[in-house]
Amino acid sequence: MMQTKALEDVTVLDFSHLLQGPFATQLLADMGANVLKVERPGAGDLFRSITFRNKWLGETRESPSFLAWNRNKRSLAIDLKAPEARDILYRIAADVDVVVQNFRPGVMERMGFGYEDFRKINPRIIYCSGSGYGTSGPYLSRPGQDMLIQGLTGLAAATGRGDGPPVPVGSGFADQVGAMNMVYGILTALYWRERSGKGQNVEVNLMSGLLAHQGQEMLMAMNFNEDFQRPNSGIGHPGMDAPFGVYPTRDGYVTVAMSPFRTLVGVLGDDSLLEYDDPERLFTERDAIWNRIAALTMEWNRQDLIEAMLAVDIWCGEVKTHLEAAADPQVRHLGAITHYDHPTAGRVKVVGPAVKLSETPAAIDRPAPLVGEHTAEILAEYGFDDAAIADLRARGVTG
Structure with a gap:
């Protein structure tokens, strides 16, 4: 069988x-x-x-x-x-x-x-x-x-x-x-x-x-003989330049990954930021840039900013707590949260298996x-x- x-x-x-x-x-x-x-x-x-x-x-x-x-x-x-x-x-x-x-x-x-x-x-x-x-x-x-x-x-x-x-x-x-x-x-x-x-x-x-x-981080450090330095801002990775990072809004936080700087500036509506639109400055001055961007994102509601960024194909997302993640519509669509019945603990909510096999x-x-x-x-x-x-x-x- x-x-x-x-x-x-x-x-x-x-x-x-x-x-x-x-x-x-x-x-x-x-x-x-x-x-x-x-x-x-x-x-x-x-x-x-x-x-x-x-x-x-x-x-x-x-x-x-x-x-x-x-x-x-x-x-x-x-x-x-x-x-x-x-x-x-x-x-x-x-x-x-x-x-x-x-x-x-x-x-x-x-x-x-x-x-x-x-x-x-x-x-x-x-x-x-x-x-x-x-x-x-x-x-x-x-x-x-x-x-x-x-x-x-x-x-x-x-x-x-x-x-x-x-x-x-x-x-x-x-x-x-x-x-x-x-x-x-x-x-x-x-x-x-x-x-x-x-x-x-x-x-x-x-x-x-x-x-x-940490293969890519180790390779960079060893081959260039230089450790990454953590920025003082919310940049999400010590090797990345602006605008990569986590930004505050009125009602939460959002993430911005690898995205054209000019496009993000267009969403935020402050062309004075374009003075930083240079690969060298986007890295060396990333803390200052983060502070400038964060001051602008604080004027937005989280969902409004996400929708505006997604509309121009900026890589972005909401920062969610564990409970918010469990209620996320995509998480629900995937069936990622399930439960089992335990003889003494009762119904236990759990994360289900992550790998799907057809047969x-x-x-x-x-x-x-x-x-x-x-x-x-x-x-x-x-x-x-x-x-x-x-x-x-x-x-x-x-x-």
Whole structure:
């Protein structure tokens, strides 16, 4: 029978926690992969205990941070330090396609769950590790957290106003880039395995990923031996000239991207600005130009200015909050916002899968799991009988 989901014959043994690894395995799960999320009995993934602004969902206080990255998975609660854990997980690993983990380098190997351990059991296994800085080097013992990586790779230093401090991106950008790279590596390895029959080790680190996603900025800095300097105005990129940037209006902000300066001046109605219409001045005097333009945009309502700029093909857009973005007509048209029903948190609004496939579409079939919700179900699938499952739970090996 034809597969209804592209990855429905792929099983992932998922040891990951927090954001990078769980987002990667959620992306695979959305495409149909059978993701078995290994968690600590009782406590589960550390993200279950972390939230923003001390806000929780439902009477059982479910973490929005956990619910965001763990749909379409089943939870297998098992104490990795218990002697029986190896036997259980080795039995499962004999039949899985992919292992994902983002513990600090060396942790999984010390517990007997490294690539070499699983490869002995299953030579076709694809083992994907995510870390902050790779598996060796002077930063090996450093914590590999998202904002720290943004600072170390130049992203924060290139963001914000020149007369203020560096500004990290307002999202877990390094982790999410890392998740995409994990999926990229896993799918590449799966494709190669179809031809070679062999598994392999896939390593992803946040530092390399964020450097790669700043490819043009890094190339400019290294080849001209000159760092970008952040402007004091709202120019949206340290390497761009005016009018590129964010501008205030009476009731909000608008963005203007690469657009003919003369055309924008025509919309704003102040021909004295044309003295700056020179490529060199548009860069070297961009702060002064921004201030002149901002004084004019402040005389407009946001929507009126957007409509006037779009009418002459200026690249522009509204600056929207998250709630405004969720209500955006194009976002609604795309069906980008959806929901799932969680057994304790109730109806949870979420961002749906971003990739559309015509023959094997992604779908949300399961909410994020409760800790150990599927332990008995998963163990039964791998040959453990009811008595063995009950015994493991009674002794605290599983939850």
